[in-house]
Amino acid sequence: MDKWTAQNGKMIINILVNSPIRSVFLGSVDASNESIDFTKMYNLFERTIERIGSENVVKIVTDNASENAKAGSMMMDAYPYIYWTPCVAHCINLVFGDIFKINPYASVVRALIICGPLTVVLHLVDEEKKPPMSYIYEAMDKSKETIEWGFPGVKKQYEKVFKIIDAR
Incomplete structure (x- = not known):
């Protein structure tokens, strides 16, 4: 589910279905005239x-807005075999902001030393050629190794950044 605000101020929630074969647009919801809280998101789920x-x-x-996280938790309680995860690209964008x-x-x-490797990961997940869960942990570990390599022996240059990455 992709929530965004159009230039005319309308809040739209797009519903997409992904499979190994392709992604399909299932529909959209105009949420402009109502507040979106966790119960409404859960009902949409x-x-x-x-x-x-x-x-x-x-x-x-x-995305990992609080109402989505809460709705996701409720959904996993109701459907224990279905998982909720935040969008990887959104999380990386938040990491950039926090950094x-x-x-x-x-x-x-x-x-550049810090953001270059993270930009590579963002590009990988934005391509959407394959679901990021199959490679995201390895890609993030590689980006952290590259960042660490950019500051040989100077841990204070990247330790706060690693805390931000791990928290997101």
């Missing part, structure tokens, strides 16, 4: 699961 058939659903992916809150005026070289 539930309607979508029932429409597709619970036996055909393995995982729900959304630049630490020291927004850091040197360009430091920013």
Whole structure:
């Protein structure tokens, strides 16, 4: 489920179904005239699961807004064989934001050493050629190794960044 706000201010929630063969647009919900809390998101999850058939659903992916996380937790309680996970690309974008809150005026070289490897991971998950769960942990470990390699023997240059990555 992909929630976004259009230029005209409308909040749209797109519902996409992914399989190893392809992704399919299932529909959209105009949520402009209502607040979206966790119960409304849970109801949307539930309607979508029932429409597709619970036996055909393995995982729900959304951004990691608090209402989605709470709805995801409720959904996993109701359907213990279906998982909720936050969108990897959204999490990496949040990591970038958190990194630049630490020291927004850091040197360009430091920013490139830190953000370059994370940008590679973001590009991988945004391609959507295959589901990121099959490679995301390895890709993040590799990006952390590359960041660490960029600061040989100077752990203080990246330890806060690693805490942010691990928290997201």
